[in-house]
Amino acid sequence: METVFEDGNLIIRPTKPDEPGGVIMSMDALAAWSQLLGTSSMDETVKAVLKSQDPGIIDKQTGENAWTGAFEGLQAALNDTASTVSMVASDGETVLNDPLTAAHNRTRTLLELSEASEDDDTLQLGVADSHSGQVDSYQGVDLSRIDTVLHQDAAVEAYDEAVERFYKALQPTSKQQEGK
Structure with a gap:
């Protein structure tokens, strides 16, 4: 290529x-x-x-797709309306207190990407x-x-x-x- x-x-x-x-x-x-x-x-x-791997529409009633949460998280951060929340990452152990990071990680998960850097993950797949x-x-x-x-x-x-x-x-x- x-x-x-x-x-x-x-x-x-x-x-x-x-x-x-x-x-x-x-x-x-x-x-x-x-x-x-x-x-x-x-x-x-x-x-x-x-x-x-884009899953397409994940909620047909709302039209939510893999990107919805990331857009909402980013807009909330820009509007400074995001409150601190605790969320458990997909590994079941890591606690996230940043809604934007949580939104990024949810989108990554829905797209079948790792929550960690793609640089690290790609090293295992290349x-x-x-x-x-x-x-x-x-x-x-x-x-x-x-x-x-x-x-x-x-x-x-x-x-x-x-x-x-x-x-x-x-x-x-x-x-x-x-x-x-």
């Missing part, structure tokens, strides 16, 4: 015409995923995208280099290339702008504020 940053998108494409796979991720999508999952880096977010033990690919994607591509100035700038747009979109408009 070849990984490049073109036209504001991270593109992972097969190197051979008949090879299956390939992904195109806009920086807007990458920014949204990172903020909703609470990932620590762009490459961790890409790994989460590659590994995730193909290890026989000399260093480090993972160099996942699903045929060269992870070191993703890291290199995403740290190019143009990609970093596009990502930062996309994060800014994401948060701006979550802010209430003047009409929404008037309607309260």
